Amino acid sequence: MADNTDCGLQNQIIYSVYVRAHTAEGTFLSIIPDLDRIRALGADWIWFMPIHPIGVKGKKGSLGCPYANRDYRTTNPAYGSMEDFRTLCGEIRRRGMKVMIDVVYNHTSPDAVLLEQHPEFYWRDRNGNTGNKIGDWADVIDLDYRKSALWDYQIESLKMWAEIVDGFRCDVAPFVPTEFWKRARAAVAEVNPDCVWLAESVHMSFGNYVRREGFPCGRDTELYEAFDIEYQYDVWECFERLLEGKALLHEWTELLNMQEALYPENYNKLRFLENHDQPRIAARVKDERARDNYSAMLFFLKGTTLLYAGQEFSCTHQPSLFEREVFPRTGRDVSALFARLARFSHAFLGGGFFLARADDERAIAVMERSGIGFRALGVFSLRGESGPVKVDVPDGEYAEWVRGGRVLVENGQVFCTGEPLIFTLPH
Numbered sequence: 001m002a003d004n005t006d007c008g009l010q011n012q013i014i015y016s017v018y019v020r021a022h023t024a025e026g027t028f029l030s031i032i033p034d035l036d037r038i039r040a041l042g043a044d045w046i047w048f049m050p051i052h053p054i055g056v057k058g059k060k061g062s063l064g065c066p067y068a069n070r071d072y073r074t075t076n077p078a079y080g081s082m083e084d085f086r087t088l089c090g091e092i093r094r095r096g097m098k099v100m101i102d103v104v105y106n107h108t109s110p111d112a113v114l115l116e117q118h119p120e121f122y123w124r125d126r127n128g129n130t131g132n133k134i135g136d137w138a139d140v141i142d143l144d145y146r147k148s149a150l151w152d153y154q155i156e157s158l159k160m161w162a163e164i165v166d167g168f169r170c171d172v173a174p175f176v177p178t179e180f181w182k183r184a185r186a187a188v189a190e191v192n193p194d195c196v197w198l199a200e201s202v203h204m205s206f207g208n209y210v211r212r213e214g215f216p217c218g219r220d221t222e223l224y225e226a227f228d229i230e231y232q233y234d235v236w237e238c239f240e241r242l243l244e245g246k247a248l249l250h251e252w253t254e255l256l257n258m259q260e261a262l263y264p265e266n267y268n269k270l271r272f273l274e275n276h277d278q279p280r281i282a283a284r285v286k287d288e289r290a291r292d293n294y295s296a297m298l299f300f301l302k303g304t305t306l307l308y309a310g311q312e313f314s315c316t317h318q319p320s321l322f323e324r325e326v327f328p329r330t331g332r333d334v335s336a337l338f339a340r341l342a343r344f345s346h347a348f349l350g351g352g353f354f355l356a357r358a359d360d361e362r363a364i365a366v367m368e369r370s371g372i373g374f375r376a377l378g379v380f381s382l383r384g385e386s387g388p389v390k391v392d393v394p395d396g397e398y399a400e401w402v403r404g405g406r407v408l409v410e411n412g413q414v415f416c417t418g419e420p421l422i423f424t425l426p427h
Helices: 007-011 029-040 082-094 113-117 148-162 178-189 204-212 233-243 249-262 288-300 335-346
Strands: 013-017 045-048 098-103 167-170 196-199 229-231 305-308 353-359 364-371 374-381 387-390 396-400 406-410 413-416 421-425
Touching (some): 029 082, 029 335, 045 167, 098 196, 148 178, 178 196, 204 233, 233 249, 288 335, 288 364, 364 387
Parallel strands (some): 013 305, 045 098, 167 196, 196 229
Antiparallel strands (some): 353 364, 387 413, 396 406, 396 421, 406 413
């Protein structure tokens, strides 16, 4: 882990906002009236997907993709001015939250300001043409981090933004040299020593594909030298197979246990059920009681919790990155549930130990978190099924966090009604 990573980040909640999709106006200032509601969910951070001007050349859809960045050093005029964004940041902090922005440093749009000013900063194929090394990202062209002057330019951009925001979510971070991120972190610390760094790591299979093709791709263990939080994509493919009925629950819980054994003691994974690149969990898990169990488990897992805007309204449609599709507020509202679960997350210090085991037959996960001054057990019935569940705790009554009230343990068992259970023990 980075030397000064705060373990307390493990118990914080990030709320992800796509400005274009958040309000009918799609502007910075139009988000301000919604901040109290977001804070009430328990959010500690608001992460804004890219807020910079979007490229026109080769754009996807009618409005283009926000990850096709045209200018690193200003805001998308469709969203508002830099002053508007500063105003929004001030309102977020006034409510006790912090601000994180997206940093897209692997590539730019084909009509980026940087290409015009510094064409030497770009990767080129054997014919000398700009392009991208991997995949179908037809609306972007890759940067070339073999050029030291590019490092200087990008770090200066980060230092500029670090005077405005509190953290960076770094897009496809493994495609940019880890040594760059380490140097950037040190430089930014001179401006903002409390800046938080979140890495979008890549799926295990995708990372292996990139390396097989002969291109550099940082591993999760390497990225932890520069970042405070990483995506949980190292175990995500197994989780997706679980959702699809193609994997047993214990296969995934054993990977969680492997994370606990493999990574540094203060490791932090970004835990999510959905994000802007993944389908909505309400579309994948249609049963409401089962989905409540997934949600409670999300907050219980060791790591920072991510909520994608609309998740609290059980949205099933994944907004397009390339059009304006404001997420509806008409679905089942689970905001109160999220707020209760957030209070559980905030009640404990970070760090400690995590352990999971699985009942494959009934798809019930039993998880434990413990540390200095606390021990908590979670029982999550991922099909919403009821029945007795073995737990490794003394018999007795314990305070329950999800619905309130008490939990009774008798003969080493707790009765699961099909609703999620989280209870705490004297420690």
